Amino acid sequence: MTRLIPMKPSTPLPLPLPGRRVALFGRRAFMTGAVAGAIALQTAGGALALTVEKARAMITSAVGEISDVIESRSAQPQMFAQFERIFERYADVDIIARSALGPAARSASPAQMRAFTEAFKGYLARKYGRRFREFDGGRIVVKDARPLKSFYEVITTAHLKGEAPFEVRFHVSDRSGRDLFFNLIIEGVNMLATERTEIGAMLDRRNGNVDALTQDLRKAG
Amino acid sequence: MDFSSNPSRGVLLAGVVALTLAGCSAAPETGEINDPYENVNRRVHAFNRGLDKVVVRPTSQVYGSVLPKPVRTGVSNFAANLSLPGQVANNILQGRPMNALTNTVRFGFNTIFGLGGLMDPASNVGLPLTKTGFAETLAVWGVREGAYVELPAFGPSTERATVGLVADIVLDPLSFVLNSPEKYVPMASEVLSRVGDRYTYSDFIDSILYESADSYAQSRLFYLQNRRFDLGESSDDDAFDPYETLDPAPAAPAR
Numbered sequence: 001m002t003r004l005i006p007m008k009p010s011t012p013l014p015l016p017l018p019g020r021r022v023a024l025f026g027r028r029a030f031m032t033g034a035v036a037g038a039i040a041l042q043t044a045g046g047a048l049a050l051t052v053e054k055a056r057a058m059i060t061s062a063v064g065e066i067s068d069v070i071e072s073r074s075a076q077p078q079m080f081a082q083f084e085r086i087f088e089r090y091a092d093v094d095i096i097a098r099s100a101l102g103p104a105a106r107s108a109s110p111a112q113m114r115a116f117t118e119a120f121k122g123y124l125a126r127k128y129g130r131r132f133r134e135f136d137g138g139r140i141v142v143k144d145a146r147p148l149k150s151f152y153e154v155i156t157t158a159h160l161k162g163e164a165p166f167e168v169r170f171h172v173s174d175r176s177g178r179d180l181f182f183n184l185i186i187e188g189v190n191m192l193a194t195e196r197t198e199i200g201a202m203l204d205r206r207n208g209n210v211d212a213l214t215q216d217l218r219k220a221g
Numbered sequence: 222m223d224f225s226s227n228p229s230r231g232v233l234l235a236g237v238v239a240l241t242l243a244g245c246s247a248a249p250e251t252g253e254i255n256d257p258y259e260n261v262n263r264r265v266h267a268f269n270r271g272l273d274k275v276v277v278r279p280t281s282q283v284y285g286s287v288l289p290k291p292v293r294t295g296v297s298n299f300a301a302n303l304s305l306p307g308q309v310a311n312n313i314l315q316g317r318p319m320n321a322l323t324n325t326v327r328f329g330f331n332t333i334f335g336l337g338g339l340m341d342p343a344s345n346v347g348l349p350l351t352k353t354g355f356a357e358t359l360a361v362w363g364v365r366e367g368a369y370v371e372l373p374a375f376g377p378s379t380e381r382a383t384v385g386l387v388a389d390i391v392l393d394p395l396s397f398v399l400n401s402p403e404k405y406v407p408m409a410s411e412v413l414s415r416v417g418d419r420y421t422y423s424d425f426i427d428s429i430l431y432e433s434a435d436s437y438a439q440s441r442l443f444y445l446q447n448r449r450f451d452l453g454e455s456s457d458d459d460a461f462d463p464y465e466t467l468d469p470a471p472a473a474p475a476r
Binding site: 066076095096098100127128131132148149150151153162164171173175182183187188189190192193194197198204205 | 349
């Protein structure tokens, strides 16, 4: 199994570690390096650098788990369930769902939003899980992280078999109370805009009926 | 069509440039979609989708299943190599001598050591493929993107990219030096390369064309965002902050 090694040492993760204790050696080496990295950073940049590093470490961990799922080569339903758990752990699904639903989110009841968000999460896991499967045999390397607007951008490079490397960016925010990513940008194409367009079109087709949309979303993706 | 026998090629280019400068006057804000021709575009999109369903997709399935991957890669490499002289010309027009030099060396290297361009050893020695064309040259010259257009057969484009596409075909340096029928080789290999791409990215393209609720809006969005990214025209200001846009800030429910 090829573990994703961060380009630079990062701070240890304040995140719940995955239940499976795979690649412990990789993680331990990674943490040892992190101590030196953390000291260097504290003298250099203070709180801001630390948050950049937290964002970087969070995405390093997320892409590591995504690779683990891809490399497990499980059957598709299990794989999608695992991607769904990764989304729960690392992504701000509430804000992504709310943003995708657009203006309709304002008039939806809390119960409707809960049902929609739950269905949307499964849809995202299936849709992007299918795309991630194309990464089989490839790897994603975290290259850089920087503050952007009110959040952080983590820049990674995807190396796929027989293809020129391309860029995948993650936007990370702590506005939900946890460090979570809320957008994913592949070669300039961003997930929030894509899903806003897609969910908007689905809603239009159902004459703005959020319940009908939620129902169909459970099967879509 | 025999473009090379047309003596008015220079006039055509001048006209094309003038048209671009004038025609792309509608100023699209970065990060936005400027689509005044949506009605026509949607009809062209329906046509393209039909063309894909009936001709392109089935052809690509045959192409992909008959030819093994190394052969398909060879075809793409060959087509990409033949596009290099045109790219060097554009690099010069863009005022990027280093890129022009890199592409020139790349062309020579792959032609000589890569079996006439069928293989791509240049990428392994630090001379990677960097695609450019007249559309990028226009962008470098300050010509704006213009309106979004979907072209029959060619698919998503913009006013500026359409001018670039025409110029790339008409002004390809190879078409000046090659005689008939060799001069059709670059175009033919490019078409085959595209058919190969349709096969390689089949799942992804199918998901946009046949599985999305509005395939027109999805392909427009993908194209514009990706193009702007490639040309370095997407800026940090375009980064979307959903926490800012949503009001009131939703309380994070317990998971």
